Amino acid sequence: MKIKRPFYHYLTIGAVLLYLIVPLLGTLIYSFSTQWHKTILPEGLTFHWYKELFGDSVFLKAMGRSLILSFGATVLSLVIMVPTIFSIVVYAPRLEKFIQSLIVLTYAMPGVIIAVGLIRAYANSGISMVVVTVGAYFVGILPYMYQGTRNSLRNIHAVSLMEAAEILGAGQFTAFLKVILPNIMTGILVSSLLSFSILFGEFVLVNLLVGGSFETIQVFLYKKLNVSGHIASAIVVCYFILICILSVVIVKVTRSKKETV
Amino acid sequence: MTYVTVEKINKSFKGQTVLHDINLSFKQGEFVTLLGPSGCGKTTLLRILAGLIDPEQGVIKIDGKDVTHVKAKDRKIGMVFQSYALFPNMTVAENIAFGLKMKKLDKAAIQKKVARMVELTGLSGKENSYPRELSGGQQQRVALARSIVTGPKVLLLDEPLSALDAQIRKNLQKQLRAIQKELNMTTVLVTHDQEEAMAVSDRIYILNEGYIAQSGTPHEIYTKPVNEFVARFIGNYNVFKGEELSLLTRGTEFPHKLYAVRPEAFTSQMIDNGLEIIGKVDKVMMLGNVTRYELFSNGVSVTAEHLHKSNEDIQEGTLKTLYIDKKDVISLA
Numbered sequence: 001m002k003i004k005r006p007f008y009h010y011l012t013i014g015a016v017l018l019y020l021i022v023p024l025l026g027t028l029i030y031s032f033s034t035q036w037h038k039t040i041l042p043e044g045l046t047f048h049w050y051k052e053l054f055g056d057s058v059f060l061k062a063m064g065r066s067l068i069l070s071f072g073a074t075v076l077s078l079v080i081m082v083p084t085i086f087s088i089v090v091y092a093p094r095l096e097k098f099i100q101s102l103i104v105l106t107y108a109m110p111g112v113i114i115a116v117g118l119i120r121a122y123a124n125s126g127i128s129m130v131v132v133t134v135g136a137y138f139v140g141i142l143p144y145m146y147q148g149t150r151n152s153l154r155n156i157h158a159v160s161l162m163e164a165a166e167i168l169g170a171g172q173f174t175a176f177l178k179v180i181l182p183n184i185m186t187g188i189l190v191s192s193l194l195s196f197s198i199l200f201g202e203f204v205l206v207n208l209l210v211g212g213s214f215e216t217i218q219v220f221l222y223k224k225l226n227v228s229g230h231i232a233s234a235i236v237v238c239y240f241i242l243i244c245i246l247s248v249v250i251v252k253v254t255r256s257k258k259e260t261v
Numbered sequence: 262m263t264y265v266t267v268e269k270i271n272k273s274f275k276g277q278t279v280l281h282d283i284n285l286s287f288k289q290g291e292f293v294t295l296l297g298p299s300g301c302g303k304t305t306l307l308r309i310l311a312g313l314i315d316p317e318q319g320v321i322k323i324d325g326k327d328v329t330h331v332k333a334k335d336r337k338i339g340m341v342f343q344s345y346a347l348f349p350n351m352t353v354a355e356n357i358a359f360g361l362k363m364k365k366l367d368k369a370a371i372q373k374k375v376a377r378m379v380e381l382t383g384l385s386g387k388e389n390s391y392p393r394e395l396s397g398g399q400q401q402r403v404a405l406a407r408s409i410v411t412g413p414k415v416l417l418l419d420e421p422l423s424a425l426d427a428q429i430r431k432n433l434q435k436q437l438r439a440i441q442k443e444l445n446m447t448t449v450l451v452t453h454d455q456e457e458a459m460a461v462s463d464r465i466y467i468l469n470e471g472y473i474a475q476s477g478t479p480h481e482i483y484t485k486p487v488n489e490f491v492a493r494f495i496g497n498y499n500v501f502k503g504e505e506l507s508l509l510t511r512g513t514e515f516p517h518k519l520y521a522v523r524p525e526a527f528t529s530q531m532i533d534n535g536l537e538i539i540g541k542v543d544k545v546m547m548l549g550n551v552t553r554y555e556l557f558s559n560g561v562s563v564t565a566e567h568l569h570k571s572n573e574d575i576q577e578g579t580l581k582t583l584y585i586d587k588k589d590v591i592s593l594a
Contacts, residue, residue: 003400045590055301138422150558156349157344157346158348160342161346161348163311163313163333163340163342164340164342164346164347165348165359166332166334166406167311167312167313167333167334167336167338167339167340168331168334168359168360168363168407168411169334169335169363169364169411170334170359170363174363178359179348179350182350183348183349183350199461
């Protein structure tokens with residue numbers, strides 16, 4: 001039997017969708033418009049702003065810096081955190097509560113406070129603030145890497161798998177490499193993509209810590225807001241497309257994970 | 262000759278002792294079961310045998326060699342886990358071959374041994390399947406094949422059949438025993454299921470609160486329980502105080518504190534020099550081939566079981582006379 005849905009259900013859903021889509025649609029149209037100040041619809045459409053944007057080496061460099069920072073911090077987290085979380089879950093589960101409390105702290109600290117603290121601690125230390133930013137990013141994505149990796153390890157009953165592999169003659173490293181890692185790869189990939197997309201959109205820390213000396217896409221966008229709304233819109237559209245691609249990859253990976261379970 | 266010896270093993274967790282001076286010994290090719298209720302320490306003992314937990318005190322010897330401090334991977338044992346612990350990223354054949362690859366055997370030898378195990382465990386046609394594509398029974402057989410393909414000195418089984426339904430469990434019990442006999446593999450099974458223990462074992466160790474309550478063949482354990490715990494845990498023994506038994510049998514002297522009587526030891530046929538109990542029938546239960554009922558006499562309840570016979574009608578509320586041979590009344594420590 002078909003369930004009758006009242007009209008106001010559709011109305012609510014429609015209103016929410018409009019609320020979410022209109023700003024994006026407006027930004028998209030504005031990035032293609034020649035002028036859109038005095039009329040309801042744009043006066044004309046053009047690719048000019050995109051040509052200007054992609055012709056600007058500063059934009060391409062900013063994009064490259066954002067990719068390097070986000071990718072670097074994510075890879076660093078993968079290399080250090082995955083083996084660490086594995087060791088905690090399998091060999092020192094008592095430490096889990098302590099680690100979880102530490103990770104909650106990263107949520108509790110506002111970005112501005114972290115940035116001010118880092119500047120005071122490292123400004124005259126001789127360590128490049130870019131490196132400090134990567135370190136701060138590493139801490140910032142801890143919760144996502146920790147939860148994703150820990151859940152994957154629990155789902156596959158990592159402790160039993162390790163014990164089974166060791167009893168069959170495998171050393172701890174071999175067991176981790178041949179048995180554990182292939183089975184948690186999907187979870188790690190999802191956590192990494194999520195972390196990467198969060199870092200790619202990060203503004204507060206990078207602006208305060210390195211600002212103009214290491215301009216990332218978000219800092220570049222902030223500067224362009226005062227120069228041209230059309231270019232700023234084009235940047236937002238590019239950024240949004242990249243995040244959409246990442247989201248599609250995450251969804252695809254998650255689906256394939258569910259199918260294999 | 263003794264093949265596996267466990268001497269004075271002690272283990273505690275968070276200050277609570279879970280194993281007290283455990284001593285076990287079994288011969289090569291013997292099927293030994295560690296039987297007991299949840300929390301009695303049987304799995305801890307098995308994990309100590311496997312090398313997954315270190316004992317605080319005691320010695321473990323396998324084939325004459327002290328392995329107490331030998332790592333699990335070097336102990337030459339096989340183990341089937343309760344959850345099977347099959348490697349999800351590997352096919353059936355790859356799972357079975359894993360231990361052989363760790364031993365660095367050549368490809369042809371691995372293929373030959375895997376094929377033999379697949380045949381022995383009835384997994385033909387499933388070599389390229391992944392664990393998620395198999396039924397619980399098939400997964401259990403893969404786990405078994407994987408653990409015995411390397412030719413371990415001792416095979417350890419941690420409640421491997423507990424997650425399976427009754428029919429499959431019974432079939433697998435038979436298969437497990439047949440394979441164990443064919444390979445003459447020394448095997449230690451952990452279970453809380455007394456029927457399973459009776460069905461497959463050469464020798465049973467009953468554990469209770471970290472102590473060995475009794476050990477012996479299934480027949481010895483069942484017919485001669487040494488204490489109240491064993492009598493109650495194995496089967497549905499009636500446990501009576503001496504005075505209760507005197508009341509039931511109208512005055513016969515029973516000087517010991519506790520006695521155990523198997524429910525099937527009661528009979529409706531008169532026994533020369535046997536004991537006679539007259540009481541009212543209650544709570545009749547048809548359990549397939551067996552009828553179980555309670556008999557109340559002088560305020561004492563007796564559980565009796567008879568093979569189901571169509572000509573013997575046991576009605577609730579009627580008076581019934583039961584007889585028991587004196588030798589079936591077992592005095593408990």
